[in-house]
Amino acid sequence: MPALARRYFGTDGVRGIVGEFLTPELVERLGRAASLWTGAAKVFVGRDTRASGVELETAFARGVVSAGGDCILGGVLPTPAVALLALDLGVVISASHNPPEYNGVKFFDADGHKLSDASEEQIEELLAAAPGVDQGEVERVEVATDSYMEHILDRFGTDLGGLRIAVDCANGAYSGIAPQAFEQCGATVLAIGDAPDGWNINVGCGATDLALLQRTVVDGGFDLGIAFDGDGDRMLAVDENGAVVDGDQIVAILALDQGVDQVAVTIMTNLGFHALMREHGIAVHTTDVGDRYVLEALQREGALLGGEQSGHIIYLRDHVTGDGLAAGLLLCGALGGRKLSEAAAVMSRWPQAKENVPVGQKALAPAVVEEVERLNQIWDGYGRVLVRPSGTEPLIRVLAEAENRELADQACASIAALVRRELGG
Numbered sequence: 001m002p003a004l005a006r007r008y009f010g011t012d013g014v015r016g017i018v019g020e021f022l023t024p025e026l027v028e029r030l031g032r033a034a035s036l037w038t039g040a041a042k043v044f045v046g047r048d049t050r051a052s053g054v055e056l057e058t059a060f061a062r063g064v065v066s067a068g069g070d071c072i073l074g075g076v077l078p079t080p081a082v083a084l085l086a087l088d089l090g091v092v093i094s095a096s097h098n099p100p101e102y103n104g105v106k107f108f109d110a111d112g113h114k115l116s117d118a119s120e121e122q123i124e125e126l127l128a129a130a131p132g133v134d135q136g137e138v139e140r141v142e143v144a145t146d147s148y149m150e151h152i153l154d155r156f157g158t159d160l161g162g163l164r165i166a167v168d169c170a171n172g173a174y175s176g177i178a179p180q181a182f183e184q185c186g187a188t189v190l191a192i193g194d195a196p197d198g199w200n201i202n203v204g205c206g207a208t209d210l211a212l213l214q215r216t217v218v219d220g221g222f223d224l225g226i227a228f229d230g231d232g233d234r235m236l237a238v239d240e241n242g243a244v245v246d247g248d249q250i251v252a253i254l255a256l257d258q259g260v261d262q263v264a265v266t267i268m269t270n271l272g273f274h275a276l277m278r279e280h281g282i283a284v285h286t287t288d289v290g291d292r293y294v295l296e297a298l299q300r301e302g303a304l305l306g307g308e309q310s311g312h313i314i315y316l317r318d319h320v321t322g323d324g325l326a327a328g329l330l331l332c333g334a335l336g337g338r339k340l341s342e343a344a345a346v347m348s349r350w351p352q353a354k355e356n357v358p359v360g361q362k363a364l365a366p367a368v369v370e371e372v373e374r375l376n377q378i379w380d381g382y383g384r385v386l387v388r389p390s391g392t393e394p395l396i397r398v399l400a401e402a403e404n405r406e407l408a409d410q411a412c413a414s415i416a417a418l419v420r421r422e423l424g425g
Helices: 024-038 053-066 079-085 117-125 144-156 177-184 211-220 247-258 271-279 291-301 324-334 340-344 366-379 405-423
Strands: 013-017 042-047 070-076 089-093 102-109 138-140 164-168 188-192 224-228 235-238 262-266 283-287 305-307 313-315 352-358 383-389 395-402
Touching (some): 024 042, 024 117, 042 053, 042 079, 053 070, 053 102, 053 138, 070 079, 079 089, 079 102, 079 144, 102 117, 144 177, 144 324, 164 211, 177 188, 177 324, 188 211, 211 235, 235 247, 247 305, 247 313, 247 324, 313 324, 352 405, 366 383, 366 405, 383 405
Parallel strands (some): 042 070, 164 224
Antiparallel strands (some): 013 102, 224 235, 305 313, 352 395
């Protein structure tokens, strides 16, 4: 479970609204603390396309060099590229799928893995450290994007000739990169959400808002659509009819295509996925919400494939973390001449109802816990209710899942109303 002692770190680094929770002063302290934690070594830094990125990148670098470390700035890069290119430490200035007013700092160790809870606690303990006397250096590099593209195309690219794909870059870090990758594999590509201006990342586009991609695919007669989030660690798809293909379905398609014998997913994963894996004799390891917990399970079990319903897809053959572009290329390669709707139909999804409830404080009230336990006992195997605090926003996330859509909707609405009554801000 995530450590309760952490004040700044959530489920995916340190994240918040710029100028409120996330200030240049805090980011500078994070740079200093991270540099001290790694032994004042070399830190590779990338960022997404947010307007605040340059200022925060500069602040982080200032902190690194104040502790005697060297900071190598790679500019705008997707998160998985930073994981691959990490030196003694890899850092991404990004708030991933959050709106433009947010930003954050995500960390990778020298092996490209997200830091453990214990490591994040150790960095927090160093936040009060004063600047040192030794000064490191800041260097900017221009070849990081090319190195990343070469790696991904070599390991995950296949012949996609004949496919017509709409690619939504979320006005984020994959703008210009992802469409080019699909084109180099032979696909005909229309890029949308690929004109970042600093304030349009994830706005009306990308994996968090698929409406534009759905319209584009249907109106243009494309075979499918691929959508990324702002920093490129999430990928969702849209089939030829405009229907959403979520992370559960994508992992299911890849599990059968790649012939794996085990997968790792989170507690949010649809019960229909579990049924399909049982049918094919594939072991399922279930983790807390958060792609790093999926990654930890894969490493612990010696497995290759895992992911989240939200679109974090991890395939560890020739990679170290989840990668939206690699996942998109693998998905297209797995079609084998089929329509995406046909490929996704291998998994029957149980109806799920979800609601994000804004709250004043995120500790679950006893009345909420008791009602969730009561419903889960009643449903026992025929459905479930899951209530959890968001790791990145002041929200309680409610999920109800059942074989019957009306039952799921009613349970979700009832629990959400209870959460509002007990915890509303």
